[in-house]
Amino acid sequence: MQVNGEQVKLETPVSVADYLEAHGFRAERVAIELNGEIIPREKRGDTMLDDQCVMEIVQFVQGG
Amino acid sequence: MNINPVTEASVEATPLPPQPKVVNPVGTAAPMLPVEDKPLNLGGYEFQSRFILGSGRYDLNLIKATVEHAGTQIVTMALRRAQTTENSVLDYIPEGITLLPNTSGARNAEEAVRIARLAREVCHTDFVKVEIEHETKYLLPDNAETIRATEMLAKEGFVVMPYMFPDPIAARQLEEAGAAAVMPLGSLIGSNMGLRMRDFIEIIIANAHVPVIIDAGIGRPSQACDAMEMGADAVMAYTAVASAGNIPLMAEAFKNAINAGRAAYLSGLGKVTEGQAVPSSPTTGYLH
Numbered sequence: 001m002q003v004n005g006e007q008v009k010l011e012t013p014v015s016v017a018d019y020l021e022a023h024g025f026r027a028e029r030v031a032i033e034l035n036g037e038i039i040p041r042e043k044r045g046d047t048m049l050d051d052q053c054v055m056e057i058v059q060f061v062q063g064g
Numbered sequence: 065m066n067i068n069p070v071t072e073a074s075v076e077a078t079p080l081p082p083q084p085k086v087v088n089p090v091g092t093a094a095p096m097l098p099v100e101d102k103p104l105n106l107g108g109y110e111f112q113s114r115f116i117l118g119s120g121r122y123d124l125n126l127i128k129a130t131v132e133h134a135g136t137q138i139v140t141m142a143l144r145r146a147q148t149t150e151n152s153v154l155d156y157i158p159e160g161i162t163l164l165p166n167t168s169g170a171r172n173a174e175e176a177v178r179i180a181r182l183a184r185e186v187c188h189t190d191f192v193k194v195e196i197e198h199e200t201k202y203l204l205p206d207n208a209e210t211i212r213a214t215e216m217l218a219k220e221g222f223v224v225m226p227y228m229f230p231d232p233i234a235a236r237q238l239e240e241a242g243a244a245a246v247m248p249l250g251s252l253i254g255s256n257m258g259l260r261m262r263d264f265i266e267i268i269i270a271n272a273h274v275p276v277i278i279d280a281g282i283g284r285p286s287q288a289c290d291a292m293e294m295g296a297d298a299v300m301a302y303t304a305v306a307s308a309g310n311i312p313l314m315a316e317a318f319k320n321a322i323n324a325g326r327a328a329y330l331s332g333l334g335k336v337t338e339g340q341a342v343p344s345s346p347t348t349g350y351l352h
Contacts, residue, residue: 004145023148024148025146025148029186030146030186031182031186033178038181038185056182057145057146058144058186059143059144060142060154060165060186061120061143062118062119062141062153063120063141063166064120064140064142064168064253064302064303
């Protein structure tokens, strides 16, 4: 699958919530876009990732 | 003649005459409102401060002090791909501050809408500063795409604050598209060049039905004061503060300048007599 523009290998299907936790993202600080659709916080636990997914994980940074 | 000594009871029985209401001078501690000023209204949300602050390019640990010295209530930020090792800027912004995400990086209306929706998902704010640029040398905003994005986002309930090139016709079209404010550039982003677009910003201010916030290029407090004297509703600054030697102190200098300019605007500036002196002392009774 593709995460933030990079190819990553997904060993086993995991939920968005589990992926974020396993990779050290702070769930409350990021927004998730999966295949062009925003996945609301409350649906991250039920949304499964697969090899074909394109995911963007974004957060706020300093800026004007 | 009443010569009775003043007793405790008589003091209590004699109410004080009405006291003149003391108005807090501009630039001191809260309340910050100049005399009889109205709050800045952005899409129905009211703010006492007229200084919008960029959050970046300096040590995260300075953000809190800078926000406090600026007296600001609105802080901007950008949205980017997350790095797990990065600190979150949100951890450093004091409670109660309204977050204003920008859409920097967007090259057209669709990309701006995408970024705005993601920003709303992160922090549940409806505020968005639309910023659409195609190149990095001048970073000029694309007014046509900005108008399109404004219309799309306003329909989705966002409080849309578009960064724009100061074209008075585009300002009108942004209003019609549902903008909560317009944010014309004073000069190139980050250039500290000041109010180079003054003549056109004056036309925008004269005809606006929404707040006009001068964004980009304001390089020093005197320029922010100048913008407020002209009748701008607020000023946004970022580089001028971030590139200062003492960042919190410069934020405070901007706050004072913005308040001074606002008070001058509300007071009504005196008439300019071009090339003609006007005596300030009597012109009679001379000793000759």
